Amino acid sequence: MLLSIDRVLQLLAEGKSIEKIAELANVDSNDVLAIVEEARKIVNQFDKQKSKSKIIIKKKNNINTQITMDMEETDEGLFDGFEVLSTIPTESVLTMYVDGASKGNPGPAGIGIVIYNNDDQFVGKVSSYIGKKTNNQAEYVALIRAMLIAIYFKTKFLKIRSDSELVVRQLLGEYQVNNSQIKKLYDKVMELKKQIPNFKIEHVMRNFNERADYLAKKAADKKI
Numbered sequence: 582m583l584l585s586i587d588r589v590l591q592l593l594a595e596g597k598s599i600e601k602i603a604e605l606a607n608v609d610s611n612d613v614l615a616i617v618e619e620a621r622k623i624v625n626q627f628d629k630q631k632s633k634s635k636i637i638i639k640k641k642n643n644i645n646t647q648i649t650m651d652m653e654e655t656d657e658g659l660f661d662g663f664e665v666l667s668t669i670p671t672e673s674v675l676t677m678y679v680d681g682a683s684k685g686n687p688g689p690a691g692i693g694i695v696i697y698n699n700d701d702q703f704v705g706k707v708s709s710y711i712g713k714k715t716n717n718q719a720e721y722v723a724l725i726r727a728m729l730i731a732i733y734f735k736t737k738f739l740k741i742r743s744d745s746e747l748v749v750r751q752l753l754g755e756y757q758v759n760n761s762q763i764k765k766l767y768d769k770v771m772e773l774k775k776q777i778p779n780f781k782i783e784h785v786m787r788n789f790n791e792r793a794d795y796l797a798k799k800a801a802d803k804k805i
């Protein structure tokens with residue numbers, strides 16, 4: 582199957598993931614991502630004032646005190662590197678793929694988040710530089726950012742998918758949290774869980790999390 586911007590956008594609108602499109606076209610996921618990025622650039626070039634920008638500006642003006650405090654504690658701006666590609670529904674089910682990357686461990690680090698709605702449609706993403714972190718710290722920061730976004734949208738059911746076995750097993754109570762820096766991030770996650778009616782986290786293999794991984798590495802590479 583030959584890929585074009587129109588075809589990729591059509592498949593995304595039908596709810597197919599980047600990985601599925603790559604599989605259908607027999608290409609690498611990064612090739613599909615490049616087409617998506619090209620489409621985004623074209624849209625921004627001809628219509629910079631449309632709904633995506635307006636949604637983000639509106640959200641910035643409506644962040645409540647609790648979320649602002651959480652952002653300060655994690656040294657992250659909630660909407661830094663956040664792009665809304667379609668309407669993100671409130672009070673619904675969201676699935677987020679999260680990942681963190683560090684160039685040096687510790688070193689320049691980034692996070693990546695890919696957001697899908699209840700119909701498995703790709704609706705938003707985050708690619709954000711987060712300073713000097715270890716890989717494990719970056720994984721936790723990505724999770725925290727995803728949870729804050731979910732809280733902002735009053736998500737009823739948040740499903741997190743991560744390829745970090747450490748983070749997932751720690752949150753499931755299967756691994757202990759011994760590192761003091763990780764413990765602070767772990768405690769923040771446990772606090773945020775109380776603000777989400779239903780929360781689920783599951784481990785996925787890295788090949789199912791390629792898009793979030795790409796966004797995290799892209800953010801870290803930009804700083805370098």
